[in-house]
Amino acid sequence: MVPVRVHGVALLPPDETPVMLLREITGERRWLPIAIGAPEATALVAACQQVVHSRPDTIELIGQVIEVFGHVERVEVTALDSGVFFSDLVLGDGVRVSARPSDAVAIGVRAGVPLEVDEAVLAVASTTFELADDDVEQQIADFRVELDYVSPEDFGDPPTG
Known part of the structure; x- marks a missing residue:
């Protein structure tokens, strides 16, 4: 398993599809874009910003229930099959x-636990994209443009094993 962190959520044109961006913490520093729904994107952003609602949202509620019975140790993105993570x-x-x-990562972020992705998933679904300090915003914009042209078929065969 490869440690990652949430880099953010991007909205991809033309239909403003939310994409969760995970990035490898060390090593090749690959990016893993995962399309998610709008409500899940909202919950993930709230988790990343540690927003506490007056009444718990679904992710907060699930986290509280888990805490009552135990704890989350980590989150693992384990597979990609027919374009579904x-x-x-x-x-x-x-x-x-x-x-x-999207739900697992939001719960993991709220719990402050490690996030990991199976190497086989990264091998077929990640991309490398170097960010230079002098032009980060332009490089992020370029990366988002690249994501516009990505389809599940671009990731090849699902990982085996």
């Missing part, structure tokens, strides 16, 4: 709960 919440005692990556 899969992930697990890894709880205490190695218990795994399957979840959509």
Whole structure:
């Protein structure tokens, strides 16, 4: 498993599709874009900004329920099959709960736990994109343009194993 962090959420034209951007922490520093829904994007941004609602939203509620019965140890993006990403919440005692990556990552961010992606997923679904300090905004804009032309077929065969 490769450690990643949430870099943010981008809205991709023409229909403003939200994309969760995960980035490898060390090594090749690859980017993993995962398309998510608008409500999930809102929940993820709130989690990243540590927004506390007067009444818990769904992600906060799930996090609170998990805390009552144990704890989240880490989040793993485990597979990519036919353009669909899969992930697990890894709880205490190695218990795994399957979840959509957007939900799992938001819960993991709220819990402050490590986020990891299977190397096989990164091998077929990630991209490298270097950010130079002198022109970061332009490079991010260029990266978003590249994402406009990405389709599930561009990622090749799903990982095996």
